[in-house]
Amino acid sequence: AQSVSQHNHHVILSEAASLELGCNYSYGGTVNLFWYVQYPGQHLQLLLKYFSGDPLVKGIKGFEAEFIKSKFSFNLRKPSVQWSDTAEYFCAVNNAGGTSYGKLTFGQGTILTVHP
């Protein structure tokens, strides 16, 4: 079975600090990888996704993530965070082939708090 692990439950930063949120997954086959964000009071939105090709993926709002297959990792990064980045971030994975494709397995989530 697939599993996703996010390293930090709560990260607190000051504005302009750099961000890296860890995500590791456990699955032996080919996967698609996602980062979703949930701003306070809003629904989940897709930040970025990796299906194939360049392992460095750029998403919305200056976020990027790097897929390192050998480490089963898909860490999210942003060079300089803003107060408006305060949200909960979820890493997710699904099977890129086979009958179970489409089902997303989520990590536990990381709450990011950015102080002005």
Next chain:
Amino acid sequence: DGGITQSPKYLFRKEGQNVTLSCEQNLNHDAMYWYRQDPGQGLRLIYYSQIVNDFQKGDIAEGYSVSREKKESFPLTVTSAQKNPTAFYLCASSGTGQGYGYTFGSGTRLTVV
């Protein structure tokens, strides 16, 4: 605008009662999903459906039931057998081809009183 509508936004239920959460999408997506979100546990899959009149159990299906009579609709019933039903429930949909992402609804917060 295309999207997913979940209703109601807040729902209160007495212990021992069944309650049904609504999820409707106008995205023409084949697949629909129900997740439960609890603090510190991320989102866990309850049920999913990839075509009309067919659905499969997810990781935490016990105490829940679903139906998929129409492509647009995927209601979730939380039964009295669900031991800890107070949670935030999210519905999602996606295309079933390779590379489709999910679209999420705004959620229903269920509280058992």
